[in-house]
Amino acid sequence: MPRLQRSYTDSDDSDASFSPDDDEVFDGDDSDNDAHSAATSVKDFNLAGIDDLDADDADDADAEIDVEDQIQLFGGNLHPPAYYIQSMEVFNQDDYESEDYKKGTTRLINSVEEQWFRCATCCLLLVPWANEVCARFCKVVKHPDSYQPISICLLYKFFEWRLNQKFTPDARRLRGIKKRSSLGTYWKVFRLAYERAVEEKIEPKLNRCMHKVLRALSKKFALSNERRPNRCMTVDQLEGQIETTLSTTKKSFKLGEMRIYAVLFLLLLAPAGARPTSILRLRFSHLLIVLERDPEGGPHNTLVKFTLAFTKSYLGEKAVNTYPLPETLSASSLFLNTHVFLLGILFRHRAFLAPTLTSPHDLKTLNIHPGETELLLPLRKELDDVYVFRRAVQSLMGYVISDNEAISYGMIAAWTRRCGELLGLAYETIPYNLRYNAANAWTTSIDISEDLRNLAMDHANSVPVRRHYLGREIDRDIGSIVRGTKPQHALVKQSCSVGHSMSKRRPVDLTTEQSASIATHPRIQSLTRELQKLPRGSEKYQSTVRVLRKDKLRLRKELKQQIRQAWTVKQAVEDIERQLQGRGFAPSPSDPVTTSPQRPAQKRLMAALTAPPATDLEGQYRRRDDAIVAVMVYCTVEEGCTVPRRNTASPKQGGPKPSPPHASLVDAAMVSVFVRNKKDRPRRCFLCVGKALSLPPEDPLVEEFIHEFYTSGDVSKHFRRKHLKNMSDNDSSDCPACDMTLDHKMHLQRHAFDTHGTVS
Template structure:
């Protein structure tokens, strides 16, 4: 049975009886709902059906009859079904079938309106319209007391105003009158100017294939960002591939399910081996009245000339083979290569298990009872995706975080510049009603070919991409964290000092007259200090990252002018590999970034098959979860040389002062440093590195209270005693 998501719709035309329920000649026109005529019973059947002259008609059903009955042209009686009048339009939720994002924005505006009403109630308690607070507020705000983010851009303010109009219309049942709308439009313009909100939209910085290959290579190589399981790295790389190739929205890609995939082997029109084709039909896209026309994107496998780190076939097949999703006996990519298309057919479908139709391609991974689990029936959360993308953006050194809509800027611009792609096809791919939407929101506004156009020269697209891409502002030296000096500046901020003073005053008052109310106030003041410090650090970090480009440029220019940095020294690129990279991740990177040895179809197939098998194996690799704290900065060769010169210039210690120190060191016995353990004393698992053992022990055995390797049988009732035993006896610094 074929997948229902890919099955064609049932034909609207009826066959056999020749009967049609349409009473008009046009089959595509919609019929308006009209009120029944009072004299409907008196209209003769002849006037309704003039073509039926001379035919036998049944007697008219009286008005008091229980049901209407008519006779078809074939002489068969047809009984109309009963009318279900239990549902009313007024009972349907106005937010029915609206997108989740639309509901969230509308709820945010409603919450702010409730806050405003409550403040008005506090200011005017005797006003007659606020005599019934429950009716005025309609519902209490669950987030009362939480600080609002405020507005920085006029676009955000106008977006909230749009959803407030929707709420106004739903609450009153009518649209805002013209005079009120005109006055409020003037008021909005005044508020934007009075509060100095930004009126320029965000720059449409596009991303291209070169940028995303470097992005995926960083995801696969870095150890500065870690996950629970290796499958999370694989899914993150695949999401970026499909986003670039389809120019789709984030929600449409991250909510892809197995029923949205269609895998098949296509007969090669060039008389070669069959071509592996993967088609996707994203379903969770913007729609109007719950109806939309879905696009299907087919990706035939390209064997030569494509980087493995941006080949969706290997990643999708790796994920499907890891989940054992194929209905047939397909357990490896070699099984797929051995198949062929039967004679008389153009393709050989590779159907997936129907029981897995609702499984998500980008699923959730979570810790359950200390073990990482793959929850295929739940989608990857937005928070997990956003945190991972922000971390990778900072590791690469991007000036601003990458966001999914930049795919629509880059791929949409390519479609717009390509001669064989029409405007109608571009609008169809991007789900735009007309070209005005693309020009207003998606077309990049940085023009790089005006000089060539005026001079009559051919525009250089390579330079144009280099000038507009996101990688133009990348610098791996850009700081990811604040240093101690910058943190000290945050501590001296007046806003934070005011919060600390308020906390100290409340604490002194509570110590003099302790009561539960003051205790809650002190706890709230502590939370305010923590949130204020975090907010100021975030703001300071953003300022430091933005100012880094100009400040570092001045340092580099002065160093180059002074001859401290030579071109050949700067050309030496530091290796991306790190000391603690596990062998499983090293093998994954080597196979996906391997250089082809032989330029033959069989050799390339073999290379792709090996890379796919490595992806399957790496899906179950436990990385140990996200890192805790800040990584130690690795010194570059330039820093080491500078440190050595600084040591050489220091004043040497005199011989008189050095002799007692040498004698003291010689009299001491050499200290024996115990070797760090590599085997878990609780479960016996072996690891190649000490850090891997620590990442295993913390979530798995931290709650244990009895040591299985010690024979004393002692039970540690307190976690502190258990940690002391683990550190002192088994040399695990947890």
């Protein structure tokens, strides 16, 4: 069919628009003629140039054009105009006129409004019309004419009142404002709250005057003007952080997979320089694993690409960045090998779509089709919406990875900070240390342009990098540059990094005496005396216990921080004096990182990651695959003491006799959890003993699982608190001691009583 074209014929020619027969049909009122004229004009536009069609084809074409006319009339939708008229009547435009803030910002704004209301209702801000201002601000008075302009005096008194607050209305201690920058942030949030309530911004003149108010209040309340150090964590220090995280027994994780997460998070954050929360929101659908052909003729490379799709997207969807990570096999250790930890997670959850791709040893047997450059290793579709970094939740038999509950930033930040302390760093280690390092490295690299750096960091321009990310301690040997001599950049960069004063001798925790000294604090003594006067079990008693516990934790944390800050200078003076006196350095204390022995799975993991590099390609593949398998095995390890050791000093006199000797303690414990009659009450938990069967005999946790409780009643308490509490009524379970499946919770309780003598 030839292309339809519009005919530009003379408008006075009647044959160009309609036939005489059509004129006889439309001989009615004007409205019909107008409708016909509109229809025929549309037909002219669509049917011009097809005069050679026969009558039957023309009728079919007319029928099709009528449908097209209706579609064009309703704008591509079959809804009539009444639908849109009714929709306009019920449309709520307030949802689109209001400012769109992130949840955290909204909570801050709501908090400021609440504090403004508290201030105005408690003291009326010493101004007669303050209640009217408060009412208008809190959307109580709906008439704008009753609103009185806010003044600098009113704002000064409100911020002074806020700085004087130490407790909330429910007697909880406030964190307080300690820095001038925090006070400035509070003022910015106040302006947002004011604008949301009054629907207009604060006057520019008042805003300028508030800078003087904030300076005066900062001086009056002695607020610190010190900014948080933006020191970088170098690659060498990152390797030390990862080694400490994997090897330490001072820091315990609920599940071995959580320890692997703590390492994988840093390895993905370091090269991407991304925001930490965007890494934590990674889903399996954001990962792409491909076997890539080396254009330079080397062996095939396993390339990992990850896309950060959740980067400050609350204002709308944004273009996402994808970061590629080629694999490096020849490093001295595998601590910095992202592929080992990521592939360990993928193989552990059987994430690959190919059914037989279940072992890392299969990777080296794969090849790329001739003439192609890559082989995709797709992941299972059912994992698309599942988070990579997930929490550990408690189940009947211990801790397992949750179905899809993501790890929070607070959790990963606490892990990073604690492992940094064990490494011996003076400053608090934060994930942003790695983002600072990436920004500084990209700024000085000739391979990364300024635009590419801003794109990778998701910045609109270079202002955020210059203001927040570039180190305020210049990490270049500027003296040598000025003199024209060879600069010592590595030395200066090391002194400006987060690990400049790293020392394993630095205190990590309080000693017993230091922790006991908290009891002499006046606040603790006052709460202790108050607690002694209250009846046990009362609501007031319970709340006072909680306040006392929190205050002790806060004071211990403050004392620990003071000791760590004073240690650097104190230890430096001691080292100087000992050397000048000829005594040398004092003996180093025991390594706080490994105070207790490592378990077999942890030893295997460390041995695999520190294995020396091989000289041939096959040996390098074997070294990588062994490390991946070690990661897979360690993910299933449950860490920490899961069995309470209270009241286990000695068995009760006249209690059940010890089990007869067997070849191993586990076998003896297994025999002891089975009863001969209904009156037998073993003093071991049959579920914990069953878990001990899956552990190597040399595992230190075996002793914890098979230990005897003081009484059989303690076994019942443990069974209810540690096992039954973590399952629903209809959940099925397995008895590892009997190797049988139990249909529901009551079935488990019946089996525990009949077979193992545990009352629940």
